[in-house]
Amino acid sequence: EAQVTQNPRYLITVTGKKLTVTCSQNMNHEYMSWYRQDPGLGLRQIYYSMNVEVTDKGDVPEGYKVSRKEKRNFPLILESPSPNQTSLYFCASSLEQANTEAFFGQGTRLTVV
């Protein structure tokens, strides 16, 4: 089954404790991205990647890192999480950017206390 898989689905952590949210797609898509969803602010892009070893900042990249060492994986790294990073996170992938259908992961609900 074609899908985008995020892990974990739910996470509660403490301020400053490094964490990684994994994202993997099995559709051989070139383009992957991360979004966060917050009440009143909607979905905003954090980072995106056009292909292996090619990443760039989205609208709200501060406090996040990404890497794209393999085509299928695009992990989101929070080096020192803070409470303002409490949010619902989504990973997305598409065959190419802009004019192809995007598929979203199940979401990761992160709480930083």
Next chain:
Amino acid sequence: GIQVEQSPPDLILQEGANSTLRCNFSDSVNNLQWFHQNPWGQLINLFYIPSGTKQNGRLSATTVATERYSLLYISSSQTTDSGVYFCAVCSGTYKYIFGTGTRLKVLA
């Protein structure tokens, strides 16, 4: 940048009723998708519809790109249709721009 507006913001229906959700966008787009966010937060793809009309069971969608709007039709609504419906557009940049959503509640 492109603005995406959805209407109505909230909608309450009795089970079995029909509804039309609207998405207006302020500039030409390469891509438009409709999503359903269920009560568990998952974003479910409904339609990839940069132009034209598509149908999938009780749901159908129409995008008129030249007039910069898209419509999502839900017929014979069921309680499982409850949630938030988003349209999202892509205009050649490397991101989707989401509308503010329509929150739908279907009552049994």
